[in-house]
Amino acid sequence: MAGIDVAIVGATGAVGDLMRQVLLERKFPVRSIRFLASAKSAGKTVEFAGKRYPVEPLRPEAFEGVQIVLSSTPSAVSREYSPLAARAGAIVIDNSSAWRMDPDCPLVVPEVNAAQLQHIRKGIVANPNCVAIPLCVALKPLHDRWRVKRVVVATYQSSSGKGAKGLADFEAQLQAWVRGEPIPPPTAHRGQLAGNVLTLDWTLDTNGFTEEENKVIQETKKILGDAEIGVCATCVRVPVRVAHSEAVTVEFHQQPSVDEARAALRQAPGIRLLDERQGEVPQPIHAAGTDWTYVGRVRSDPSHPHSLCLWLVADNLRKGAATNAVQCAEELLRRGIVSPRP
């Protein structure tokens, strides 16, 4: 069948696992596919479109003939292997944070800045942070109309943001907590998450912000293409399996009314606007397993005349990672940057 030769790197991880499902759901034209992970996964197999495939160890030769690499590994692995894949002729769509702030790598949310895909100088497209993606999906229609001046965001991030190990850690803690047994020591999270919230679940940077907070701050400006936007973030891990929530306060150069902002959000791609007056509010249990950025609780900020508050929720593994990456791959085809092989 005519299509694209694809490789999924990090195929055994939380994001890599979903990548298979998202490719199938979106009917991405796959001609051939390979699944790569660490040597630890040797002997494992995965299913794709009714066929079982071996998980192969990640080696430089693994990229021969591959057109698109969907990579979801730790940053250190990506720093080594994504340039090798690009050198072998593939375009890499990379979920790690390794390439996001590289000026030669576009940082793409297709609903926001797909045109950046015309400038892939290193053969690597960076997929943004899972908080920054839905934040920019929601800010884009507002920024286009009233220009964002400053964003203050507090996040409520799910355990799966720490990958398969994070989820396993949380499940073990949760079961012990519910049974009233001693909580097992954390292995992926940096403390007890069952019945608790953690604001230092990431490495602390020298500026007093965590690495996660600094990613949200820097990436939001790069995706929206406006270095003058002020961004401040507080990132918090909460006892939720999947989907990140964000409480956002946005100050604009010009003042939108709540109704105008709601109208702009309602028409924007990728957004489902919910109405709290009808009892609808974005919640992780509803967003998990979907590709929407759910937005609600849009209201005027009583402390500032040019400012609005809103609440948003999106699935961190799908729109925050796998779906966004597959959407980028679709854009590469649509723009003729990658062409199906017979």
Ligand SMILES: NC(=O)c1ccc[n+]([C@@H]2O[C@H](COP(=O)([O-])OP(=O)(O)OC[C@H]3O[C@@H](n4cnc5c(N)ncnc54)[C@H](OP(=O)(O)O)[C@@H]3O)[C@@H](O)[C@H]2O)c1
């Ligand atoms: N989880 C999220 O919500 C999310 C969202 C956006 C971006 N990301 C980013 O996406 C990447 C993957 O995240 P994840 O949550 O899927 O993590 P994960 O569940 O821990 O999966 C990591 C994957 O990388 C593979 N890997 C690790 N070391 C390797 C090596 N030396 N060589 C080859 N493969 C190796 C693992 O293979 P083995 O199973 O063989 O070890 C596994 O397939 C990370 O950079 C993360 O920051 C995650």
